[in-house]
Amino acid sequence: MAGKTSTNNKGIKAFNTIYVIGIIFSGMKLIEYLQWTFQLIRKWNLPEKPFFSKVDLLNSDVDISLTAYLIFAIAYIIVFGSIFAGLYQLNKTTKLFREKNIFHREVSLAFKKAGRSFLAFAFGTLIIDIAVLAWAQTSSRVIDLLSTELIVFLILGYLMFFLSDIFKEGINLKEENELTI
Secondary structure (H helix, E strand, O other), X not given: OHHXXXXXXXXXXXXXXXXXXXXXXXXXXXXXXXXXXXXHHHHOOOOOOOOOOOOOOOOOOOOOOHHHHHHHHHHHHHHHHHHHHHHHXXXXXXXXXXXOOOOXXXXXXXXXXXXXXXHHHHHHHHHHHHHHHHXXXXXXXXXXXXXXXXXXXXXXXXXHHHHHHHHHHHHHHHHHHHHHO
16 A cells, blocks of 8 residues: 555655756746736837737738737736746645545536636737737748647647546546445
C-alpha cells in the first residue's frame, strides 16, 4: 500500500511541476503582451516589436489606428487570462486528489471549468485574429491563423470536458454502489 501511495504522489508532484512551468511560461507571455500594450499607451506610437496577433501586419500597407491596436491588445490580454483560470482549476483538482477526494462533484466541476477556460482562450484568440484580419483587410487567409497553440488548447479543452464526464460517471457509480450496500 505504501508503494501505491508513493506512485500517486509522484503523479501529483509531476503535475505540480507541469503546473508551475505552465504558470511561468504563461506569465512570461502575458508580461510580453502587457509591455507591448503599455509601450503603445505610454508613447501613443506603435512599438518596435510586432503586434502579437497571428495576422502578419509587418509586410503589408495596412493602416490600423492606434486605438484599434489598443482594443485588440486588451482583448488578447483578457482572453489570455483564461489560461490562468484553467491552470488554477487543474491545480484545484490535484489538491482534491491529494486529499483523497477523487469521486466528488468538485473534481468534475473543476475539470469542466478548466475545459471552458482553455476553449475560451482558443476560440477567443481565433475570433480576435479573425477580427484583426477583417479590420486590416489583408490578403491573409483564415486558415493561416490555425496554429499549434490553438490546436493544443482546443484538444486540452475538450479533454477536460471528457475527464469531467468520466468523473461525473464515476460519482454516479459510487453513489449507486453506496445505495446498494
